[in-house]
Amino acid sequence: MNNCRVVVLAVCCSAVVACAEPLPKGPAKTLKTYPHATDRLTRLLARQLTDSVPLGVQQLVICEEARLADALGTDEAMLRARRVHDSVYASPAGKAAWQRIRSALSGHSVEFMGPLCDSLNVIADREDPIVKVDTAKPPGDTTR
16 A cells, blocks of 8 residues: 555656746846846845845745746746856855755745735835836937
C-alpha cells in the first residue's frame, strides 16, 4: 500500500510541474520605456539580505512583484524580477544570505494580492511610482 501512495504522489507532482507555464525568456521589452521599474524591488531585496526579520521584507517583495505585474504585464514582470534576484544574489555573500532568508521563511506564508498588498502598493505608488518614460523624439530633435 505504501508503494501505491508514493506512485500517486509522484504522478500528482509530475502533473503539477508539467502544467506549469515556462518562465519567460529573452530580452526585457520595457527597459527603455520603464527603465526604473525594478529600482524599488532591487532596494527591497538588498534590504532583505541584512534584515533581522526577513519575513516582513518578503511581504513587501511579494507585493512589489505584483505591482510590477500590474504595470508591465506578468511575463515582463517575471523576466525583470528574475534578473533583479539574480543580480542581488550573485555574490557568494548574497547566495549565503539567500539561504539564511529561505530558512527564516520556511513554514511561513505571505499574502499576495488582496487587501494587504493593495495597501502596501498604494504607498509604493505614492513614494516610488512606476513611471513610463517618453521615448518619442521631441519636434526638431535629431540627436536620437
